[in-house]
Amino acid sequence: MAPSGSRSVKRSCQRVLYWIPVLFICLIVAWSYYAYVAMLCIESIENIGEKIVYLLVYHVFFIMFVWAYWQTVFTKPMTPLKEFHLSYSDKELLEREDRGESQQEILRRIAKDLPIYTRTMSGAIRFCDHCQLVKPDRCHHCSVCDKCILKMDHHCPWVNNCVGFSNYKFFMLFLAYSLLYCLFITATDLQYFIKFWTNGLPDTQAKFHIMFLFFAASMFSVSLASLFAYHCWLVCKNRSTLEAFRAPAFRHGTDKSGFSLGLSKNFRQVFGDEKRYWLLPVFSSLGDGCSFPTCLVNQDPEQPSSPSGHNPSVKSGGEIHPFPAKPLRESQSRLLNSGQSWSESEGTMDREKEGTSNLAMTIENET
Structure with missing residues (x-):
C-alpha cells in the first residue's frame, strides 16, 4: 500500500506543478490589463477620444485572447473511438501469441475494416500496448496525458494540455489573438514609452508599468510571431x-x-x-x-x-x-x-503475403 500511496502523492504533485506555467500566463495577462487600462489609458492619456478608442479596441483583443486561451486549456483531448480498441477476446488472443508475425496477423485482421493507412517505419500496424488499441492515422500516445490523442500535435506546457484534433483550432486562434494583443499594446504604448524614457512626462507611478509593459509586449510579439508563422505553415501543409x-509512413514509404x-x-x-x-x-x-x-x-x-x-x-x-x-x-x-x-488491389494482398517474412513484424509503440 505504501508504494501505491507514494505514487498517488507524486502524481498529485505533478498535476499541481503542471499548472504553474498556466498560472504564470494568467498573472502576466492580469498585470498587463491593469497596466494598460489603469496606468496608461486612465492616468496617462489625456485625450478623451484617443482613450476611448484605445480601450474599445483593447478589450476586443483581450476578450478574444482570453476566450481562445480558455478553450485551448480546458477542451479535453479526444481519444480514439471504441471501434479502435481491442475487444476482450482479442486482448486474450494477442497475449497468448508470441510477439512477432502472429501478433501482426491478429492486428491486421482487426485493422482490416478500419480507416487506417499509416504504418510504423517497418510496415507494421500501429498499436498502443498501453491503451490496448489500434492507433488511428495521426494518433499518438502522450506520456504526460497518459493516453492516445487524436491528431496529436504536441503537448504544450503553457496550456497544460495536449494540442490535438479537439483544440488545434483554439490553439491557432490563441496564438493569433495573443499576437494581435501584444502588437496592439506595443504600437499604442510606444509614444508614451518614449516620452517617459526621455523624461517628457513627469515621474509617476505609471512610469514603471508603461515602460515595462512595452518591453514585455514587444518581446512576446517576437516569440509569438515566429510560433504563429510556423503553425500557419503547418496548417497550409496539413501537418502536425x-x-x-x-513523416508519417504509408505502405509505399514515408511521405510528409x-x-x-x-x-x-x-x-x-x-x-x-x-x-x-x-x-x-x-x-x-x-x-x-x-x-x-x-x-x-x-x-x-x-x-x-x-x-x-x-x-x-x-x-x-x-x-x-x-x-x-x-x-x-x-x-x-x-x-x-x-x-x-x-480502393483495394488484389495484387497488393498477394505482395503483402509474399513479403511478410521480410518485414520486422513487431508491435512498435510510438510516442
Missing part, C-alpha cells in the same frame, strides 16, 4: 508538429505530404466550411479525428480502371500505390472530389 519532424489536399482544403480541415466560425473559438473542424482523407488514395481520372473493378491510387510521377478498401467517412467525402474513392 510531430509529422513535420517525423500524404495528408495534404491543397491549401484551401487543408485550411478547412482545421477551421471548417462555415466562414462565420473561422475567427471564433468554437469547434468547427471537419471530421471525427479518427480518419482523414489523403492524397495518396485519390483516384486519377486519367487512370483506367482495372478489369477487376479496383481503382489503384496514383501518386505524382506515375507510381501506383494501391491501398486497402476502407469506409469513406462523412468528413472525407466533404473534402474529396466526387470522383475520388478508397
Whole structure:
C-alpha cells in the first residue's frame, strides 16, 4: 500500500506543478490589463477620444485572447473511438501469441475494416500496448496525458494540455489573438514609452508599468510571431508538429505530404466550411479525428480502371500505390472530389503475403 500511496502523492504533485506555467500566463495577462487600462489609458492619456478608442479596441483583443486561451486549456483531448480498441477476446488472443508475425496477423485482421493507412517505419500496424488499441492515422500516445490523442500535435506546457484534433483550432486562434494583443499594446504604448524614457512626462507611478509593459509586449510579439508563422505553415501543409519532424509512413514509404489536399482544403480541415466560425473559438473542424482523407488514395481520372473493378491510387510521377478498401467517412467525402474513392488491389494482398517474412513484424509503440 505504501508504494501505491507514494505514487498517488507524486502524481498529485505533478498535476499541481503542471499548472504553474498556466498560472504564470494568467498573472502576466492580469498585470498587463491593469497596466494598460489603469496606468496608461486612465492616468496617462489625456485625450478623451484617443482613450476611448484605445480601450474599445483593447478589450476586443483581450476578450478574444482570453476566450481562445480558455478553450485551448480546458477542451479535453479526444481519444480514439471504441471501434479502435481491442475487444476482450482479442486482448486474450494477442497475449497468448508470441510477439512477432502472429501478433501482426491478429492486428491486421482487426485493422482490416478500419480507416487506417499509416504504418510504423517497418510496415507494421500501429498499436498502443498501453491503451490496448489500434492507433488511428495521426494518433499518438502522450506520456504526460497518459493516453492516445487524436491528431496529436504536441503537448504544450503553457496550456497544460495536449494540442490535438479537439483544440488545434483554439490553439491557432490563441496564438493569433495573443499576437494581435501584444502588437496592439506595443504600437499604442510606444509614444508614451518614449516620452517617459526621455523624461517628457513627469515621474509617476505609471512610469514603471508603461515602460515595462512595452518591453514585455514587444518581446512576446517576437516569440509569438515566429510560433504563429510556423503553425500557419503547418496548417497550409496539413501537418502536425510531430509529422513535420517525423513523416508519417504509408505502405509505399514515408511521405510528409500524404495528408495534404491543397491549401484551401487543408485550411478547412482545421477551421471548417462555415466562414462565420473561422475567427471564433468554437469547434468547427471537419471530421471525427479518427480518419482523414489523403492524397495518396485519390483516384486519377486519367487512370483506367482495372478489369477487376479496383481503382489503384496514383501518386505524382506515375507510381501506383494501391491501398486497402476502407469506409469513406462523412468528413472525407466533404473534402474529396466526387470522383475520388478508397480502393483495394488484389495484387497488393498477394505482395503483402509474399513479403511478410521480410518485414520486422513487431508491435512498435510510438510516442
